Amino acid sequence: MDKKIGFLSFGHWRDVTGSQTRSGADALIQTIELAEAAEEAGIDGAFVRVHHFERQLASPFPLLSAIGARTKHIEMGTGVIDMRYENPLYMAEEAAIADLISGGRLQLGVSRGSPETALRGAENFGYVPPEGVSAADLARSKTEIFLKAIQGEPMAVTDPERTGGISGGLAIQPQSPGLAERIWWGAGTRATATWAAGLGMNLQSSTLLTEDTGVPFDQLQAEQIRMYKDTWKEQGWEREPLVSVSRSVIPITTDIDRMYFGDRSEDDQVGILDGARSRFGRSYVGEPDKLAQELARDEAVLEADYVLFTVPNQLGVEYNARLLKTIADHVAPAIGWKKKF
Template identity: 80%
Template sequence: MRKKIGFLSFGHWRDVNGSQTRSASDSLLQTIELAVAAEELGVDSANVRVHHFERQLASPFPLLAAIAARTGRIEMGTGVIDMRYENPLYMAEEAAATDLISGGRLQLGVSRGSPETALRGAETFGYVPTEGETAADNARTKTEIFLQAISGTPVARTDPARTGGVSGGLAIQPQSPGLRQRIWWGAGTRATAEWAARTGMNLQSSTLLSEDTGVPFDRLQAEQIELYRQAFKEAGHDWEPRVSVSRSVLPITEEIDRIYFGREDDQDQVGLLEGVRSRFGRTYSGDPERIAEELAADEAVRSADTVLFTVPNQLGVEYNTRLLETITKHVAPAIGWSAA
C-alpha cells in the first residue's frame, strides 16, 4: 500500500531578523503558496497547527478554504483543532462548507489540544466546563456533538408557528457527504487512541506522548497504533481508518541547512508535561540518505499510512519548497511513498 506524505506548518510569525514571516498576513499567504508548491511536487497533504493567543495560525477554515480554491488534488487538514474552544455546531457548518469547496479533500484533525500559555483560554472564549468536567471530557463531548452534526443528525427543532403546526428535526446545513470518515483524533496516549477507535475517527498520533514506558518513542507510538487498530476492528466499523504520524525531518544538502540545523538533537526526549512523564520524538537531521534509512526503520512510520513532515515555516516558501523537494526525492521513497 502506498504511503501518503504531507507537510505540517505551525504557522509561526515574528518580526525579527531572519524571519520570512514577519506578520500574520505573511504566515497565512505563504502557507497557501507552500500548499500550491507542495501539490506540484506530488505531496499529498497540507496541514496546519492551530493555537490560540499565540502568533500562530488560529482560525483554520478560511485558510483551508483558500488552499482548496488554489489547488486541485492535495488534501488539507489540521493537526489539531482544540475542541475546547469550539462551538461544535458552527464548526460543523464551517467544516462542511470548506469540504464542499475542496471537493471532499478535507482531513480534519481535532483533539483536546496541547499545553498553552493562556490561563483558562477556552473560558475566555465563553466555554466554561461544567462542575467536575475535565478539559479532556469537555473536548470529547464537543467532538461527539460535532460528529453527530456532520452526520446529518437533527440538532434543532422546527418552530410549529412557522411550519403550520408541524414539528420536526433540523440538521445543520450544508452537509458534505463523506466528511464524517475524514475526521481524525489527535491522541497523546494509548487510551485516547482506543477511544478514538471506538468513536470511529482516524488517528493522528501526537508528536509527543504523555506517557513513558521506557521504550523508544517510535516503539511506544507503534504500540499505540496497534491498540487503536485492534479497538477499531472490535468496534465493528465498516470502513478502513487511516493513521498518521509526524516527524521533524531536516535534510542537510547545502551550507545554509548546516548553519540552521547542523546541531539538532537526534535523540528522544523525556520530560514532565503538565506533571506527567512524557516522551517526545527525536529530530532527524543530516544527510538525506541516512535520514531515509533511519525513517525506514522507524516502527511507527512503518505502521502508519500517512507521514507528516513538520516545516520551519519562518524560513519562507522557497526554503520549504526545497526542503520538501529533497524529502520527495531522497527520503519519502524509502518509506513506501511515490508520486501519485
C-alpha cells in the same frame, strides 16, 4: 490505503531578523503558497497546527478554504483543532463549507489540544466546563456532538408556528458527504487512541506522547497504533482505519541547511508536561540517504498511512518548498511512498 505524506506548519510569525514571516498576513499567505508548491512536488497533504493567543495560525477554516480554492489535488487539514475552544455546530458548518469548496479534500484533526501559554484560554472564549467536568471531558463531549452534526443528525427542531404546525428535526447545513470518514483524533496516549477507535475516528499521533514506558518513542507510538487498530477491529467498523504520525525531518543538502540545523539528529526527550511524564520524539537531521535509512527503521512511520513532516515555516516558502521536494524525491520512497499526481 497507499502511504501519503504531507507537511505540517505551525505558522509562526515574528518581526525579528531572519524571519520570512513578519506578520500574521505573511504566515497565512505563505501557507497557501507553500501548499501550491507542495502540490507541484506531488506532496499529498498540507496541514496546519491551531493555537490561540499566540503568534501562530489560529481559526483555520478561512485558510483551509483558501488552500482548497487555490489547489486541485492536495489535501488540506489540521493537526489539531483544540475542541475546548469550539462551538461544535458552527464548526460543523464551517468544516462542511471548506470540504465542499475543496471537492472533498478536507482531513480534519481534532483533539483536546496541547499545552498552551494562556491560562484556561478556552474560558475566555466563553467555554467553561461544568462543575466536575474536566477540560478534556469537555473537548471529547464537543467532539461527539460535532460528529453527529456532520453525519446529518437533527440538531434542532422546527418551529410549528412557521411550518404550519408540522414538527421535525433540522440538520446542520450544508452537509458534505464523506466528511465524517475524514475526521482524525489527535491522541497523546494509548487510552485516548482506543477511545477514538470506539467512535470511528481516524488516529492522528504527533511527536509528543504524554506517557512514557521507557522504550524509544517510535516503539511506544507503534504500540499505541496497534492498540488503536485492535479496538477498531473489535468495534466492527466497516471501513479500514487511517493513522497519521508526524516527524521533524531536515535533509542537509546545502551549507545553509547546515548553518541552521547542523547535521546531527537529536534523541528522544523525556520530561514532565502538565504533570505527566512525557516522551517527545527525536528529530531527524542529516544527508537524505541517511534519513531515508533511519525512517525506514521507524516502527510507527511504517505503521502509519500518512506521515506529516513539520516545516520551519519562518524560513519562507522557497526554503520549505525545496525541503519538501528533497523529502519527496530522496527520503519518502524509502518508507513506501509513491508520487500520485
